[in-house]
Amino acid sequence: MGKLDDKVALITGGARGQGRSHAVTLSAEGADIVLCDIAEPIGSVPYPLSSEDDLAETVKLVEETGRRCVAVKADVRSRSEMDAVAARAIAEFGRIDILLANAGIASGASIAEMDEQMWQDMIDVNLSGVFHSFRAVVPHMIERRSGRIVATSSIVGRMGAANSGHYVAAKWGVVGLVKSLAQELVPHGITVNAVLPAGVRTDMIMNPAMYAAMVPDIENPTLEDVEAMFAAGPPNGDLIVPQEVSETILLLVSEHGRHFNGEAITISGGMSAGTT
Structure with a gap:
């Protein structure tokens, strides 16, 4: 028996x-999965976003665990598209037990030089996208009086970071949104919680833009330069897998996580040793 037998999880991004990774981990513990992803470019994002082939590959990996998986091409920036994803999940499986508001993007510029579009894309995806995901699923969970919600923030949701003010602002906002919804x-x-990872190997x-x-x-830095930067920090400060x-998410959405x-x-x- 798995920790999530016959649960239904909706995962954005x-x-x-x-x-x-979350989809495969939860399905291996018995959950059926509904995935959504934009699967197309966003102009201010300096690296390739996912594709429909990527969505299909995740479906394949989930199905290899023996669970069902439904994939929907949808943009978290759109309230109506997220409502449609939730409706599809309920139509296919009858309910939504778990929501992972995971979709996110990254880009970099100083606040003094950042253009309006880069700011707006970041807030629309990384903050409003979480709100739209919550708004699509929460009424259903309230009706059922049951549910587990986890949103992906970042360690910078507790600190500042140069050349990432828009990203930092969005991730601080996610923490505030989570704490408010939890109440x-x-x-x-x-239950409603947030996970705040440092750099994750994704x-x-x-990609070269984020290395820079x-x-x-360093001119034209490589992955090795990034890893050296992390290695110069605290022990176990390397990129997270x-x-x-x-x-961590599996704990939060399982019965063992009911008090979180x-x-x-x-x-x-x-890194969190230097934050409150």
Whole structure:
């Protein structure tokens, strides 16, 4: 028996990276999965976003665990599209037990030089996208008086970061949104938490544009330069693998996680030692 037998999980940003890892981890514990992802470019994002082929690959990996998986091409920036994803999940499986509001993007610029579109894309995806996901699923969970919700923030949701003010603002906002929703849903038996990882080894970080943002003092930095930067920090400060985040989420959405509510759980290799 698995920890999530016959549960239904809706995961945004599920085509690859952390979302894919979460989908496979939860399905291996008995959950059926509904995935959504934009699966197309966003102009201000300096690296390739996921594709429909990526979505199909995640479906394949979930089905290999013996569970069902439905994939929907949808943009978390759109309230109506997220409502449609939730409706599809309920139509296919009858309910939604778990929501992982995981979709996110990254880009880099100083506040003094950042253009309006880069700011707006970040807020629309990384903050409003979480709100739209909550708004699509929460009424259903209230009706059922049951549910587990986890949103992906970041260690920078507790600190500042140069050349990432828009990203930082969105991730701080996610923590505030989670804590507020957790209070609202206490009477309904629904838990709401956030995970705040440091750098995770996914396509969002593993690309030349983000290497340059993270190591601005080196011309044309490589992955090795980024890893050296992390290695110079605290022990165990290297890039996190997605499975580490997935295992934390599995705890939060399982029965063993019922007493976690309104939490902002950091996975930072020591970075959080310098935050409150």
